[in-house]
Amino acid sequence: MMALQSTLISCWLLLHINDAAGKSDIVRIGAIFDEPSLREEQVFRAAIEAINGNRKLLAHSRLSAIIETVKPGDSMAAYKKACAMLQTGVAAIFAGSTDGGSVQTACDHLEVPLLMARWQNRRPPFAINLHPPPSTLAAAYRSVLQALGWQDLVVVCDSSEGLLRVKELLKDDAFRVTLRDLPRGLDYRELLKAIKLSGIVHILLEVHRSKIHSLLKQAQQIGLMTAYHHYFITSLDLHTVDLEDFKYSGTNTTALRLINLSDGTLQQILRDWSADLDDSGNIFGGEIVSTELALVYDAVQLFARALSDLDKTRAIEVLPLNCSKEQ
Numbered sequence: 001m002m003a004l005q006s007t008l009i010s011c012w013l014l015l016h017i018n019d020a021a022g023k024s025d026i027v028r029i030g031a032i033f034d035e036p037s038l039r040e041e042q043v044f045r046a047a048i049e050a051i052n053g054n055r056k057l058l059a060h061s062r063l064s065a066i067i068e069t070v071k072p073g074d075s076m077a078a079y080k081k082a083c084a085m086l087q088t089g090v091a092a093i094f095a096g097s098t099d100g101g102s103v104q105t106a107c108d109h110l111e112v113p114l115l116m117a118r119w120q121n122r123r124p125p126f127a128i129n130l131h132p133p134p135s136t137l138a139a140a141y142r143s144v145l146q147a148l149g150w151q152d153l154v155v156v157c158d159s160s161e162g163l164l165r166v167k168e169l170l171k172d173d174a175f176r177v178t179l180r181d182l183p184r185g186l187d188y189r190e191l192l193k194a195i196k197l198s199g200i201v202h203i204l205l206e207v208h209r210s211k212i213h214s215l216l217k218q219a220q221q222i223g224l225m226t227a228y229h230h231y232f233i234t235s236l237d238l239h240t241v242d243l244e245d246f247k248y249s250g251t252n253t254t255a256l257r258l259i260n261l262s263d264g265t266l267q268q269i270l271r272d273w274s275a276d277l278d279d280s281g282n283i284f285g286g287e288i289v290s291t292e293l294a295l296v297y298d299a300v301q302l303f304a305r306a307l308s309d310l311d312k313t314r315a316i317e318v319l320p321l322n323c324s325k326e327q
């Protein structure tokens, strides 16, 4: 998959680069994040530094980051900033903002590679999204539930986006699913009591990771965290949640994880980050990396590999593009 994506990016890049023989070039890569975006920005810069420090990867070029931020959901600003970036000549744009759609529009129009690293229901044509697609996740959920032998289950869901992630399970005849919305606010006890009364012991949580701890805590208070209960948590970030409180409850909890926390490269990166950044506000000190941050890093790596293939044969100069022009 990596190889295919990398080839795709190389092809797109070929559309926009000039042969600039003999020069050592700076290749700009843009990124648009939601404000505040301290972590994403730092990961993005760290990824670029790592590539520039690895002379095996890009022999003739160096990457340079152009980072812009927008208010969450401000698609007009995101579009304008994407166009301004394209005007200066960026080889690709990383859309880290919640409103990737407008950045996508600019990139699609000019056929510039767009990199993404967050869950997306529909995949646009000119984007490489490192987050697993909905169909892959759905298949993974199904095989987990089948391996666990679940038939009756309660699905607790906290967003319409989450509903899209579990909709395949809801349609699947292999499971009898009771769907429950997580109430807004911080008190989930009424819902948890109702689940307890229903007698269903298999509980799937499709909720934001920030809510998992308090949800499980309240489940424990209600008596829904016993050796008879089993939770499947769809968040790919359960490793960032402190589960210490539930260690002795006897409850089984199952989750999927995309990143390998024992991986040598990842551990080295985390060590470098905590050493680099501890003075400037302790951004990563002690913090466990989320899947999305890891994917930001990987997206830059992927892009660099694609660029590296071209870099072997030519020096690279990226042309400025104009959003207002008809292509």
Ligand SMILES: *[C@@H]1O[C@H](CO)[C@@H](O)[C@H](O)[C@H]1NC(C)=O
Binding pocket: 227, 228, 229, 230, 252
């Ligand atoms: C929890 O997991 C253990 C070990 O896999 C298993 O023996 C036990 O039956 C499971 N309990 C439930 C309620 O699924």
Ligand SMILES: *[C@@H]1O[C@H](CO)[C@@H](O)[C@H](O)[C@H]1NC(C)=O
Binding pocket: 260, 261, 262, 263, 264
């Ligand atoms: C995770 O990384 C460790 C260390 O490199 C390796 O031994 C292990 O096999 C990896 N796990 C998976 C599931 O790839």
Ligand SMILES: *[C@@H]1O[C@H](CO)[C@@H](O)[C@H](O)[C@H]1NC(C)=O
Binding pocket: 087, 322, 323, 324, 325, 326
């Ligand atoms: C972009 O294209 C439009 C329409 O052709 C033109 O009016 C505008 O001046 C161009 N902008 C730049 C910065 O070249």
